[in-house]
Amino acid sequence: GAVVSQHPSRVICKSGTSVKIECRSLDFQATTMFWYRQFPKQSLMLMATSNEGSKATYEQGVEKDKFLINHASLTLSTLTVTSAHPEDSSFYICSADQTRDRLYGYTFGSGTRLTVV
């Protein structure tokens, strides 16, 4: 089945530094990837939609300059949290659209738990 690899799984960083999270589709091409944030005991909230070769579309209230998304190829999207602060601590998870390869469905990465100290 389709696999989405997300790294790192956990990261602790100091306030003010930047963190990059990678999301790779291993056995299919993903024209669209979605980035979500999940706070404890809450649902997944869509942050942005990442389309290969074009600028990401951000949801209302999500700062595009703070959460940089790059989808440079059909198998890789990255989310960079710039100048991280403790309130950015959360579980970040990506999902990939398989429809390009005619596999209907969306596969989630394993998630990244970010802790900013």
Added chain:
Amino acid sequence: GENVEQHPSTLSVQEGDSAVIKCTYSDSASNYFPWYKQELGKRPQLIIDIRSNVGEKKDQRIAVTLNKTAKHFSLHITETQPEDSAVYFCAAFNNYGQNFVFGPGTRLSVLP
């Protein structure tokens, strides 16, 4: 935009009993409705899904029903087992909006 409500927020059942979780959505253009199971600290796992041209779908102990007119869909788990304990999320998706909207989740506890 789409709004998805989910009830109940918590549900406790005895092992062997059935569990039902209901979701409603607001956008009549939504056409794909997956259900995800998420264990603590792990990724959501798709357990069943239904498309808008189908009213019901079943996979062993799990079934999903969809009422397009009323804009609600439900997850049914029969003969529950302790390993069914998790948080369950419903979601609605439409091709036009090109994104999922998740419900707030239901924490299911199956008591042995």
